[in-house]
Amino acid sequence: MGTTTGTAQEPTDPDPLGQQEESATRARPPILYKYMGVEYGIEVFTKARIKYTQPGELNDPFECKPFLLGPVDPEHRNESMASQHVKDNIEKIAQAAANKGNRQQRRQKNSRRTYKVIRSKALTLFHQSMDNLDQKHTHYINREVATYRDRIAMVCLTESRTNLLMWSHYADQHAGFVIGVHTAHPCFNRQRSEADDHNYFRPVIYSDVRPNFYMNQIRSREPIILTKSREWKDEKEWRIVAPLELLTKDPKNGKYFYDLPIEAIKEVYMGVRISPALRNRIIEELVKRQDQHTIKLFQMEQSERHYALVEKEVHYRT
Incomplete structure (x- = not known):
C-alpha cells in the first residue's frame, strides 16, 4: 500500500550534530518530533492519544533529581529561618541576664559585657540549632522532591527526525516510526498561569553539573524538571x-x-526496519482520516554513502 516516489533527500534538520547552544530560551520550532515504538505508537492514530512517562521510568536515572544544599542559604538564614519572635526572645534573655548582672555587680560596664557575652552564646546556640534543623529539613525536602517526581509525567520530543541513536533507542531499532507535531496546536499549550511550569513545551537545559541550590533560591521548578547532563545534548530535547x-x-x-488530536500531527516517518504489517496499518489509519486532515508520510531509507538516513515521500491518498 502506498507508493514511494521522488529523489532521496539528505537530512535537512537544522544542526544535526546538536552543536547549538544549550539554552532554555531558544525559540520553539514549529514542528517537533516524537519517536514511537511498535507497542504504543499506533495508538496516536487508533486512540488519538500520546503516552506520558514518569521520571522514574525514563532511561536516565538522574531525571528530576537535583542536589539540595539545604532549606535556606546561610546569608538569608536569619531573615527567613529565624522568626522575629525567636530573635526577640534571644534579646530578652540576654537583656534579662545583663540586668541581673547589673543588680548584682552594680556596674554598668560589667552589665554591658555580660549582655554581649550571653547574646553571643545565645546566637551561637541558635545557629547550631539551625544547622541541626537544616539536616532534618533537607531530608524532608528531598522526600518532598521525590513525592513531586511521583506525581508528574512527561512527553519528550526532539528537533531531529534523523538521529540514528534515537531511532535505535526510542523507535525499536528503526522498526517504529516518528511523528512530527505542530507545536502551536492548543493541545500542547495548556499553561494555566504565568507561574505554571507545566503543560507546555520547554527546552531541556544541558549542563555538566546537577542542579544544586538552597530551597529558598528556587523561583520555579524549571531546574528540577528540565536539566540533563550535557552528554544528552545531541537529542535536542523539548x-x-x-x-x-x-x-x-x-x-x-x-x-x-x-x-492527541489528529490535527496536531503534521508528518509521519516510517523506520528503515518497519514491518510490512505496521507500515500498512499506518497507511490505513491515514487514509481513514485523509478527508479530515492531511498528514505527509515518508519512508526512511539508508544513505548509500553516509551513516545517515534519507527520506522519501509516500503518496497514499486515494
Whole structure:
C-alpha cells in the first residue's frame, strides 16, 4: 500500500550534530518530533492519544533529581529561618541576664559585657540549632522532591527526525516510526498561569553539573524538571511536564496518556526496519482520516554513502 516516489533527500534538520547552544530560551520550532515504538505508537492514530512517562521510568536515572544544599542559604538564614519572635526572645534573655548582672555587680560596664557575652552564646546556640534543623529539613525536602517526581509525567520530543541513536533507542531499532507535531496546536499549550511550569513545551537545559541550590533560591521548578547532563545534548530535547491528575491512566497497563488530536500531527516517518504489517496499518489509519486532515508520510531509507538516513515521500491518498 502506498507508493514511494521522488529523489532521496539528505537530512535537512537544522544542526544535526546538536552543536547549538544549550539554552532554555531558544525559540520553539514549529514542528517537533516524537519517536514511537511498535507497542504504543499506533495508538496516536487508533486512540488519538500520546503516552506520558514518569521520571522514574525514563532511561536516565538522574531525571528530576537535583542536589539540595539545604532549606535556606546561610546569608538569608536569619531573615527567613529565624522568626522575629525567636530573635526577640534571644534579646530578652540576654537583656534579662545583663540586668541581673547589673543588680548584682552594680556596674554598668560589667552589665554591658555580660549582655554581649550571653547574646553571643545565645546566637551561637541558635545557629547550631539551625544547622541541626537544616539536616532534618533537607531530608524532608528531598522526600518532598521525590513525592513531586511521583506525581508528574512527561512527553519528550526532539528537533531531529534523523538521529540514528534515537531511532535505535526510542523507535525499536528503526522498526517504529516518528511523528512530527505542530507545536502551536492548543493541545500542547495548556499553561494555566504565568507561574505554571507545566503543560507546555520547554527546552531541556544541558549542563555538566546537577542542579544544586538552597530551597529558598528556587523561583520555579524549571531546574528540577528540565536539566540533563550535557552528554544528552545531541537529542535536542523539548518536553511537556504534566501533573498526573491532568492525564488519563490506562487501567490495563497503568500507563498515562493525554489526548492527541489528529490535527496536531503534521508528518509521519516510517523506520528503515518497519514491518510490512505496521507500515500498512499506518497507511490505513491515514487514509481513514485523509478527508479530515492531511498528514505527509515518508519512508526512511539508508544513505548509500553516509551513516545517515534519507527520506522519501509516500503518496497514499486515494
